Amino acid sequence: MKGIEEGTGLMLKEAGNSVSVITDAYTVLNKELTMALYALLPAGCVLADEEALKRASRDETEDLIFLPEVVVRPETVEHVQAVMRFAYTHRIAVTARGAGTGLSGSALPVHGGIVLTTERLNRILDIDLANHQATVEPGVVVESLQNACAEHGLLYPVDPASKGSCTIGGNVAQSSGGPRAVKYGTTRENVINLQVVLANGEMIWTGANVLKYATGYNLTQLMIGSEGTLGVVTKVVVKLRPLPLHTLVLLVPFFEARQACDAVSTLFMAGLNPSCLEFMERDAIDAAIDYTGSKMKIEEGIKAHLLIELDGQEPATLEQEATLFYEVLEAKGYTIGQILLGQTDAQKAELWHLRRQVAYAVKHTSIFKEEDTVVPRAALPDLLVGVKAIGSRYGFRSICYGHAGDGNLHVNILKGDLDEQAWKERIGVGIRELFQLVVSLGGTISGEHGIGLVQRPYLDIALSQTHIGLLKGIKTAFDPTGILNPGKIF
Ligand SMILES: Cc1cc2nc3c(=O)[nH]c(=O)nc-3n(C[C@H](O)[C@H](O)[C@H](O)COP(=O)(O)OP(=O)(O)OC[C@H]3O[C@@H](n4cnc5c(N)ncnc54)[C@H](O)[C@@H]3O)c2cc1C
Numbered sequence: 276m277k278g279i280e281e282g283t284g285l286m287l288k289e290a291g292n293s294v295s296v297i298t299d300a301y302t303v304l305n306k307e308l309t310m311a312l313y314a315l316l317p318a319g320c321v322l323a324d325e326e327a328l329k330r331a332s333r334d335e336t337e338d339l340i341f342l343p344e345v346v347v348r349p350e351t352v353e354h355v356q357a358v359m360r361f362a363y364t365h366r367i368a369v370t371a372r373g374a375g376t377g378l379s380g381s382a383l384p385v386h387g388g389i390v391l392t393t394e395r396l397n398r399i400l401d402i403d404l405a406n407h408q409a410t411v412e413p414g415v416v417v418e419s420l421q422n423a424c425a426e427h428g429l430l431y432p433v434d435p436a437s438k439g440s441c442t443i444g445g446n447v448a449q450s451s452g453g454p455r456a457v458k459y460g461t462t463r464e465n466v467i468n469l470q471v472v473l474a475n476g477e478m479i480w481t482g483a484n485v486l487k488y489a490t491g492y493n494l495t496q497l498m499i500g501s502e503g504t505l506g507v508v509t510k511v512v513v514k515l516r517p518l519p520l521h522t523l524v525l526l527v528p529f530f531e532a533r534q535a536c537d538a539v540s541t542l543f544m545a546g547l548n549p550s551c552l553e554f555m556e557r558d559a560i561d562a563a564i565d566y567t568g569s570k571m572k573i574e575e576g577i578k579a580h581l582l583i584e585l586d587g588q589e590p591a592t593l594e595q596e597a598t599l600f601y602e603v604l605e606a607k608g609y610t611i612g613q614i615l616l617g618q619t620d621a622q623k624a625e626l627w628h629l630r631r632q633v634a635y636a637v638k639h640t641s642i643f644k645e646e647d648t649v650v651p652r653a654a655l656p657d658l659l660v661g662v663k664a665i666g667s668r669y670g671f672r673s674i675c676y677g678h679a680g681d682g683n684l685h686v687n688i689l690k691g692d693l694d695e696q697a698w699k700e701r702i703g704v705g706i707r708e709l710f711q712l713v714v715s716l717g718g719t720i721s722g723e724h725g726i727g728l729v730q731r732p733y734l735d736i737a738l739s740q741t742h743i744g745l746l747k748g749i750k751t752a753f754d755p756t757g758i759l760n761p762g763k764i765f
Pocket of ligand 1: 335336370371372373374375376378381382393415434435436437440441442443444445446447448449450451453454487502503504506507508509611631634635642724760
């Protein structure tokens with residue numbers, strides 16, 4: 276593999292795994308090939324300066340760095356096709372890139388080659404009011420699409436905490452979720468058709484702009500979550516819904532973290548249907564308060580919070596629902612503190628700002644590894660207890676938070692004061708044990724961040740060899756020479 280693995284980021288061999296490194300069977304872009312690529316595209320579309328290469332060499336996954344040989348910034352689907360035809364002919368690795376906010380190292384060009392960024396493919400092409408659909412290019416930032424839809428009274432609901440920077444193309448490739456997935460589904464449930472450029476430069480649409488599709492295998496769903504390994508997405512058609520006019524946010528503090536996890540399935544069993552249901556351990560909210568300089572005070576003894584959002588068209592209905600939430604929690608006898616109610620835009624924004632900053636805040640405190648565990652939601656209490664038990668066995672501190680309504684807990688394992696040697700020796704074994712626990716609870720090793728590079732060593736815990744064999748067969752059918760984002764997933 277090319278590239279540098281800096282600092283104490285996970286190194287595949289040290290994770291105690293049996294992954295074999297893919298050999299470098301790719302063509303290096305020598306001067307002649309680079310000049311040919313320049314000639315293929317308009318001026319400004321190909322960059323090979325140090326700054327551009329560095330920008331494309333990392334994402335938000337720990338501190339891993341892999342330099343590409345060139346960066347291309349296509350402006351049209353025809354440009355993407357030309358790049359792919361060129362790469363296919365010369366067997367050059369191509370890694371698509373959105374905003375580089377991924378957390379599994381999926382956008383890292385581990386075999387060098389070309390990074391194809393979608394930063395210039397960033398147009399909202401159509402908001403189809405009659406059919407409640409939007410067609411966008413992959414480089415559109417999620418929040419921009421949401422804002423554009425809101426102007427027409429419509430909602431594009433998928434809202435990763437990184438929505439202000441991540442792109443729709445990245446969301447499609449990672450099958451991204453976010454807080455609202457609990458009510459509206461992940462990207463998977465909100466994309467209906469994709470335009471894709473294949474490894475050899477041919478272009479296809481994966482489906483049709485319809486709400487039902489029973490016409491052969493579902494290539495749209497296959498492409499979602501494929502992490503740029505099957506094709507380059509060049510257009511995305513999403514489903515829209517009426518925009519809820521009102522929201523109400525509750526921050527519910529619990530004196531026992533296990534009870535906060537238990538309350539998640541209790542609330543659903545009582546028939547409640549929140550638009551978001553997020554979990555934050557005490558350390559997570561403390562880190563966010565510190566990091567953002569918020570003035571919020573957390574009561575002594577509180578161990579975790581649930582952040583609950585309700586949405587709808589009538590404020591009075593939301594207030595009634597909020598009362599129901601309180602009654603259900605009280606009836607179950609959980610020991611909770613003073614519930615904070617966010618009603619004004621400013622109050623709601625502050626609560627959400629804290630939640631969205633947790634990831635950055637935790638990163639700020641220590642070298643870390645973030646795992647994206649997901650279990651059936653009733654198993655959340657067992658997951659939390661298990662995480663802490665594994666942590667004490669290996670000497671790791673952990674901070675947990677995430678999309679509890681989906682059973683999706685982000686486990687941040689912190690190096691803290693652990694010495695370098697111990698961290699390197701234990702981290703891979705500890706993660707393996709964590710994932711074994713997750714699978715034993717009926718869950719899997721990633722809910723929304725993908726496998727990418729850093730979860731690759733653990734795929735065998737979640738999937739049988741037969742299953743992995745089928746996935747590899749699909750990869751070969753789409754990408755026979757293996758040029759699309761090599762070194763990821765398998
Ligand atoms: C603070 C923070 C909070 C986050 N919160 C959430 C969250 O709540 N929920 C969640 O699901 N994720 C979350 N993420 C993870 C991340 O934002 C998502 O994975 C996001 O979808 C990545 O989008 P991106 O544009 O940055 O893609 P990148 O990181 O650039 O790329 C991700 C993958 O997509 C592929 N790709 C990109 N564009 C294309 C394309 N056009 N065609 C084919 N493949 C393509 C890349 O090759 C790579 O495999 C968070 C990240 C951060 C840093």
